[in-house]
Amino acid sequence: MTSVYLMMPSYRFSATLYDLLPMLAFLAALSVLVAVRLDLPYLRLNAYESRGLHRTVQMAIVLGASGALINQFLQVNVPLSLFFVFTLMVAFLGITSRLALRQITLWIYSQNNDRMRVLIYGAGQTGQQLVAALRTDDKVVPVAFIDDNPTIQSLTAAGLPVFAPSSITELVREKKIDRVVLAMPSLSQPRQARIAHGLREMGCEVHALPSFAELVGSGDLDKRSTPVAMDDLLGRTGLASELPGVSHAYSNRRILITGAGGSIGSELCRQLIACKPERVVLLDHSELALYSIDKELRDLTTGLKIVPVLGSVCDEDLVRQTLVEHEIDVVLHAAAYKHLPMVQTNVISGLNNNVIGTKIMADASREAGVERFILVSSDKAVRPTNVMGASKRLAELVVQDLATRSDNTMFSMVRFGNVLGSSGSVVPLFEEQISRGGPVTLTHGAVTRYFMTISEAARLVLLAGSFARGGDVFVLDMGDPVPIKRLAQQMIEAAGYTVRDRHNPNGDIEIKITGLRPGEKLHEELLISPDMLTTPHNKILRAQESYLSEIEMATALKDLRRSIEGRDVDGAMAVINRWVESSVEKKPSRVTS
Known part of the structure; x- marks a missing residue:
């Protein structure tokens, strides 16, 4: 107790130590109790800051005050000023020792390069x-x-x-x-x-x-966005509840879905489960997409035979083997390259997959005695101005040609507009742009598009199979086209932000016009010919459209195969411009998405 000798130099060492022993013993025991009570032994060194300092000072005051009381009780006659110095020294030594240990500990941790x-x-x-x-x-x-x-x-x-x-x-x-x-x-x-x-x-x-x-709840943890009303996105009321069931057409059937891991293909798989087919064969060239839909279907159902097949529709041997081995009754052909800029800059790959792949799949289905073949097409196939749309129209012509020469297989196709939420569609693109603060990019202020939900698209494909009579083109009554600029504004405001423009320069997110991409239309169409026929459902129409003769189709495919095998883009474009009613550019421009 150094402070004793600082304040009382006249005390003899032995007498002073003897007199103070009871007090020191009591204070030592008390210091342990107070430290435990204040949780000082349990306070981690790297957490010892303001809270640790405060508790150490508390302990020093308790010890100093207790010493003063004992001094009076035992009549040791130690000056009271000594206990003031004692309190200060306990606080000082307690704080500095812990801070020193803390700094040493932090220095040791700082040598770790993994921090x-x-x-x-x-x-x-x-x-x-x-x-x-x-x-x-x-x-x-x-x-x-x-x-x-x-x-x-x-x-x-x-x-x-x-x-x-x-x-x-x-x-x-x-x-x-x-x-x-x-x-x-x-x-x-x-x-x-x-x-x-x-x-x-x-x-x-x-x-x-x-x-x-x-x-901790005194504010909003995140900005709660209000979803855009589905009717506003579609430009009409939803039709999912109005479309009839299709279980009877697919119950106890063996069904092959190509492009099974894609947006439409995967939804077709989900809806088919309710139809209780005998077997579902999933064909996709993406290992990850195939794994994902295979796992999802196995989690959703038990007892249904699910067969994943990894490969391309352009692999003729694989396609034929799959159809024969599994005795397929119905083919839903949803495999296609659909992203306009990507196909526009990869003409040969796009035409090979979308046209030749469809030809291989349709021919093999006919030879294997498949009952129904349904092609998933696009509104971009109507008077196309881009390679992707032209490839889908050529695929339609392939199916229409086979429909005229098939006795056993019923060929049909279904055509619809943009699908909300599908990969590469405008809605997830806008959501991603809004999430990073904009700008939201728009190719033209006057662009309009037809929209439908993934559920509607899949149900329409399934209905087309049940309504088919051969060579049919089915179209959904999709209401009025939706202005994309209005859609962008709705999504920005639904996320809780404001549009920044010349009328509101302090707004949150800007809508930026980038210009139409090569081959992109301002407005899409669903029909080539205005002639329409009814179906058993008033919202689904059957289009009457012309098609190529057998000789014309054979010539077109021969020339297209020659161009694909020779990687001849100009030759492939010549085939498109000769056989497809369109205004596709003679040579595609190099564009970026």
């Missing part, structure tokens, strides 16, 4: 709270702040330097930053998304953090 180095974007309250939290983590080390406010740049906040955004590239390189955390919850989501997008372009991994008040 994640984090840059905090935003030096406000949330950012400083984040730094305090990260300092208790052994695997993370906050390095510095970035803030847009010039008044705090070059200062220090929460023990870390604050830099301007212009310093990010240099900091990431010199400080070996692993991750940037956006700690600015007060900023609008589009503004945060734009900052994050810029950081990712620098090669940074970026994460956003809500405020701590939001995390």
Whole structure:
């Protein structure tokens, strides 16, 4: 007890120590009890900051006050000022020893090269709270702040330097930053998304953090968007409930779905389960897509025979073997390359898959004695202005030609517009652009499209098979086409944001016009000929359209195969322009999606 000799130099050592022994023993025992009561032994070193300091001071005061009371009770006659010094020394030694141990521990951890180095974007309250939290983590080390406010740049906040955004590239390189955390919850989501997008372009991994008040419920944890009404997206009321059931046409049948892992193909598989077929054969050239739909169907049903076949519809031997081995009754042909810009820049691959693949599949189905063959087509096949649409029209012509010469197989096709939520469609594209803060890109302000749901599209394909009489082109009454600009505005506002334009320069998200892509139409059509026939359902119509003769079709396919085998794009385009009623460019432009 050094303070005794500082304050009482006249005391003899033995007498003083003897007099103080009871007091020292009591204070030692009391210090243990107080420390346990205040949880000091259980407070981790790397969490020892303001809370640990406060508790250590509390313990020192309790010990000093207890010593003073014992002094009076035992009449040791130690001056009261000694206990004041004793209290200060206990607090000082307790705090400095723990802080020293904490720094040593942190230094040992800092030698670990696996610690994640984090840059905090935003030096406000949330950012400083984040730094305090990260300092208790052994695997993370906050390095510095970035803030847009010039008044705090070059200062220090929460023990870390604050830099301007212009310093990010240099900091990431010199400080070996692993991750940037956006700690600015007060900023609008589009503004945060734009900052994050810029950081990712620098090669940074970026994460956003809500405020701590939001995390515990005093604010909205995320912006709750209101979905766009389905009727607004479709431009009409939904038809899913109006379309009749089709179980009778597929019950106890062996069914092959090509493109089974795609948007339409996978929905066809789901709806077919309810029809209780005997067997479903899934054909797709994507291993991941095939695995996903195979696993999903096995989880949804038991007892149904499901056969995944990995391969392409252009593999003639595989197609024939599959049809014969599984004694297929119905073929639903949904396999196709459908993304307009991709097919426009890969003409040979697009025509080979969409046209020759359909020919191989249809011929093999006819030879195997398949009862019904249904082709999934597109509104872009009507007077196409692009290679994808022309390939789908040629596929239709292939099926129409076979329908005139088939005694056993019933060939038909179904044609519809854009499918909401399918891969590459406009809705998920807009959602992704809105989520990153925009802009939402639009090729033309006057563009319109027909829309239908995936469920409607799949049901229409199944109905086409049950209504087919041979060579039919089925079309759904899809109502009025939807202006895409209006759709973009609805989706932005439904997400809780405002459109930024000349009328509202302070809005959140801009709609940017990029110009029509090569081969893209302003307005799509569903019919080549205005002549229509009814079907058993008033919302489904049968189109009467002309087709090529057997000799014309054979000539077109011969020339197309020759062009594909020789990788002759000009020759392939010549086939399209000769045999398809269209205005396709003579040579496709190189475009990017």
